[in-house]
Structures are given as C-alpha cells and as structure tokens.
Amino acid sequence: MDTKIVKKQQPKYINPYFGGILLGLLLLAAFFIAGRGLSASGAVKLLVVTVVDKVAPAHAEGNAYYSKFIPADGSSPLYNWLIFGAIGTFFGGMLSGAIFGRLKKLRVEHSPKISARTRLIAAGAGGILFGIGSQFGRGCSSGAALSGTASLSFGGLIVMALMFGIGYVFAWFFRKLWI
Amino acid sequence: MMKEELFISGRNIPNVDPYLNIWHWQIPIYLYLGGLAAGIMFFAGYFTIMRKEKDMETTVKWAPFLVPGALVVGLFALFLDLKHQLYFWRLYTTIRLESPMSWGAWTLMLVTPLSFIWVASYMKELFPKWDWKFNILNKAEALAIKYRKSMAWAMMLLAVVLGVYTGILLSAFNARPLWNTSVLGILFLTSGLSTGLAASMWMSKSKYERKVLSRLDLIMIGIELFLIIHMLMGFLAASEVQIEAAHLFLGGEFTVVFWVFVIILGLVFPATLEVLELKGFHIPVWIPALLILIGGLVFRFVMVEAGQITRFLY
C-alpha cells in the first residue's frame, strides 16, 4: 500500500504587487497575440447573446445591442477569443489552485457572521448590478479598467475610477457581509 | 497567370450536396459509448485475470454497471440513425466479412449479453438483499460465477474488437480521405480505453485503485497523443486529398475545436492534473475524469463531421 505523505499545504497567494506586474505583462501578451485586450464581462455578454439568438433569433437580429455580436457568416457568437480566454482562465486558475493548495472541497466562501445563502443572494444581486454597469460602461474591471487604461482610453479611466471609488464609498454599508 | 479550377453542378441532393452530411449526432454518440463500454470491460476483465478483484473493486464490479446501459443507449442511437428502420433485423441475417458494419453488429450482439451476465453475476455480492426469485436464475448465476475467468478473457478480447471496430468502421471508407488511415482503429481503441479508465477512476473510492488507474490512463493518453500526431503527419505526407483533410485541423474550420477541446482540455490538461495527483498535490478526481470523458465525445463528433466534408472529387 502507498505510504507517501500527501502534501497538505497552507494556501499560498502571490505577492499582490508582483501579481499585478504579471497581469500587466499578460495583458501586453494579449494585445500582441490577439490584437485586443482582456474582458471577462465581454465573454459573459457573448454567452448572453448566444442564448438570446437561440431562443429568439428575430428579436436578436432586430436589436441594435445584440445584432452587433452575431457574426454575419452564421458562426456562433461564442467563436471569439474572449470565450477561449475565459475557459483558459478557469482551468489555469484551477491548475494554480491545485499546485498551491487552494483547491479544496467545493464550498461557498463567506463571512462567519452570515449564511451561505445570504452570500449567494448578495453575490447574485451584486452580479446583476455589475453586469448592467459593465455594459453601460463598456467594460468591467478587466475590460475597462485593465485593457481600457492600457490603451489610455479616457472612458476606461473614468469607469475604473468610479467603479473602485463608489465601491470604496459603499463598502462600509456592506461590511457585515465580510467581517 | 492565376491557376484556377472550378467545378459547377446543378446537383443539390439533400444530405449529399454541397458537403456530405448524412451522418449526424447519432453516429458519434454510438462510437463514443461503444469505446467507453470497451474500455470499462477491458479493464474489468484484465484485473479479474490478474486476480486483483479485491484491490480494484470498482473497476471489476461497479464500473461494469455502466456498460449495459451505455451499449443499449448506443445501439438505440444507431437504430435512430437508420433510415429504413423496419428492416434493421436484416443486419442479423448474414455475416459479411468485408463490411466492418457487419462485424460491429455481430460483436455487439455478443458483447451486450456478456456485459449483462457479468453485471448479474455480481448483483448478490454488491446488493446483499438482491433475490433472483427463480431457481433457474440462481443456477445461471452460479454458473456465471464459476466461469468468471473465461468470461473475463472473452470480455477482454471482445472489448478490443469493439474498440478497434469503432475506428475501423470509419477507416474502411476510403472515399473519405480524413478517415482513410489505419491509425484510426487503434486510436479509437486507445481513446475508448482511456475514457473507460476515467469512468472507473471517477467511481472509485479507493486511493490505491485510483492511483493504478491514473497511471494506466497516463499511458493511454500518451499513446493517444502519439497516434494523433502521427495520424496528422501521415496525412501531410499522403496524397493531395489527405493533405487537404489534415489542413482542416491545421488552420481549417476544425482547428480551434480540435486543439482546444480535444487535445488541450481533453488530453494534455487532464494528464497534467493526473501527474500532479501522482506527485502528491490534491486534485479532485472528477476534474480530470470529466475532462477526459468530454474530450473523447468531442473527438468523435469532430472526426465524424470533418470526415464527411473531405472527399476525393471537387
């Protein structure tokens, strides 16, 4: 039988400043390889467009917002670098978590003062608001803040500043969800 | 001066023009389930012969429960694909040695009952309250348990035939250049064995068993990658139609799906996770197993669809 000690590690996290530099280099590589920046909300948006197109194609064609992302040649809106980037992020994160001991049992992480259900409802509400906001602002933290500021887009700078600024302001009201 | 050749025809036969698309989802599903069943059966038989039933309980006793269901669903999918369904029984009125489809029909005819018997022989052991209710069934069960070793040999042999058949079925059609490679037979067998190992690994609760299966799976994935690379190299070194067929995966319309979902997510990434697991990092077992299972399915879909697009003429 096997007696090797299974490595039980303390979860390791990278130094945030070093991580930031790596993320910036990754963004540079994205511009170089794919000719465009990263955007997680973009990947989600493409998913939404695909679903709407499947369920109500006529509505999607007529709508100015959706129709822009439906390719003319009939291929799926999912055939886009963003989707594959998102898939890669998922599995890359998983690999990193596995190697550095962050991959544990499937669980909902939340403050000990609230229940998992509260956390999920709050996440859902926040996600909806963030989704609406990201589409109004033409990008999320990776799309507008990261890639937008990388290309010195003024709109991207404003989105980033307000996203984090407003978050800072409202954090006090939601502190109970975390501490 | 531009060199150009145009072929114009008014023909527009459904399912044949502009590209042959007579086989749809039913065939890849059938090939996949056949390969999966072959994989599970092969290792159930192998570990029985090696007298490792106690250590490899899931592989030998529990995983084969998937096989009868997989084969029945696969055969049903195949039945759905037939266009002259009322006459399906004609398949069993003759054996045509030159037709791989005939080989497959008869192999499945042998394998399916055998898998049912194998599962039935373990029913009392795994479900102590199980009662056959008829004395003749009890006698049959005793017979099955007595001849388990012979059944194991038969299962191993038939599993190999089944796995190879899923590939040879396609490679016998030399009119489809993408399929016309003898590598396909053993490639689909290896893929089937790998998916069978992944399924057994996922079901297993024993660390030792998972380790053994994981090591075997790594060998299978290694062989599979080797065969895929050599299949593509073979195409690139063959006639023009096959070079064009290979280009479907090297810049053509199937490039992304093939390399991302079949090779990276279906083979390389799960293999990496399995190596990490063997080195001591804790990886939830369902992740590599699920990726391998999905990768195998996508591989079959891609091969069937891409193969019908390739042709000799036009």
Added chain:
Amino acid sequence: MRYAMAIDTKKCVGCGDCVVACQTENNVPHGYCRDWIVENVVGSYPNVEIELRSERCNHCDNSPCVRCCPTGASHIVEGGIVKVTHNMCIGCGACIQSCPYDARYSHPDGYVDKCTFCDHRLAKGQSPACVAVCPTNCLYFGDLEDPNSDVSKALKNRKWKVLAPEAGTKPQLYFLT
C-alpha cells in the same frame, strides 16, 4: 458481360436531358437525381477550358459500396451492374460514405438509391434512358466484352479517362477527352 458507358466530353453540351430523362424513367423523387452534369472550368480568361461531363454511378469493378454493405443489399448483378435490394437495405448510409463519386443518395422511402443503368430497359433490349434521350448522342453504352458494341468502338479510337482512379474502385464510366 460487362456493361460500361462512355461519355464524349467534346460532344456533351450540358443540356441536362439525361438528368430529366432518368428522373422521369425511374420515378426519382423531387430534389434528387441519379445522374448530373458537372462543368469543369480550368484556367482564367482568356485561356479557359471547359469540360462538360454527365456523371452517374460508375458501377465499379471493385465497388467499395458493395463491400461495405452490412446486409448484402448492395450487390452486383449480371453485367457488373451494382444494384440495391430495397427490402434488404436498412438505410445505414455506409455505402453513401464509401462512394468516392457521391453517386448514392438516401431515398425518402428509407432505402439507398442510385443509377441502375436502367437494367429494366436493358432486359427489354433498350438502352438506358439517358443514352436514349441524349440530343448530341454523346453517351455510348454497351458490353465492354463485345468488340462491336458502341462503347467498345468509342473507347478504341479515342483518348479516355476515368474519375478518381487513385481511389482504386475500377470505375466503368469512361470520359472521352
């Protein structure tokens, strides 16, 4: 007895009479055809060459469709004609996959169908519908083993080619070039 057909590509004008005659004679369902015209254009203006071909099942000597049929529905009859027995065909589509010339199609009634060299007409001493109707008389049909048949005489004096000889099927449709 080895039936074969020769198509004179210099005389074929691509009118499609052979297509329609076959559809009428054999009750081919609407949208399907057992023979078809292919216009093969090579080069670019002003150095353009066009070859017109009337194509159909090649009734191959080494027919992959007969070999791969799991029930034996695809078989070869007297004269080398490849035929399908409708009530033995299960509609699996293997023969369609195995034909390099894409000559077979799935009939809406379920079985697989294709050109039969109008063997019902041959039994009565007539020629296939397409051959009979061709306005330029570019289709020659007959017994290859008979040196006096139309097809033998046409092949004797002209250069000819077959389609996809590399597929190894030994097709019996000869295109006079």
